[in-house]
Amino acid sequence: MNNIPELFWHATQNEIKQGYLYNEDADEFTCLICGENIQNGIIYPENNILYEAKKYIEIHIAKYHHSSFHFLLNLDKKLTGLTDHQKLILELFYEGNSDNDVAKVLETGSTSTIRNHRFSLREKQKQAKIFLAIMELLGEQTPKKQSFIDIPRNAKQVDERFAITEQENESILNSYFKQGLNGPLDSFPLKEKKRVAILRHILKKFTANQRYTEKEVNAILKPLYEDYVLLRRLLIDYGFMARTQDGSSYWLTL
Structure with a gap:
């Protein structure tokens, strides 16, 4: 019951209450509980009745999740208090x-x-x-000069990997982007702190609040490093990006 899509944490209060959001770029409604996408402009059948997408996402929530209220109520105590x-x-x-x-x-x-x-x-x-x-x-509040690298909301573990000063961050990037910060990478390090700094820099290639297909993500990562699949996987593993269960949609979490 606590396996919540990352998109949930970026939704507004009203979107959480209704249990879904509308993605204007993709022109689809997304269930915040399970990540199901309902494409706008398509007519969906249910019990011999045809429904437009907005009504059908409401039916989906009632059918599979009872209601947003019941879903939220049954979350773990550490989330609801x-x-x-x-x-x-x-x-x-x-x-x-x-x-x-x-x-x-x-x-x-x-x-x-x-x-x-x-x-x-x-x-x-x-x-x-x-x-x-x-x-x-x-x-x-306008932040003061940051001492540490930003920690993604859904990071699986918050530890010394993210304790990177600005000076360390600059040194790491200059060491691995020897042809310039636009890439490509000369190599990809094994040390996790260095990986975090590089992955955090790569995020600048993506736009916040925009959803990408896997093909689009690959197209952005390929010029940066030959093993672009590794980069894509680590962006997810370190919590910098999230994706739907079927891998059809990716987005930034910061």
């Missing part, structure tokens, strides 16, 4: 149960206990809003 008891109460609220109904299901015998739960959850919502505002303001 909710206990199993809180999840059960929220699900009962979502289904339209009154405080009295919830009290009966939980066998608490007291609606005041349920009202206290509602109050606690509203307080949690307020805290979340404030925290989001803080993080957005932090992101808008």
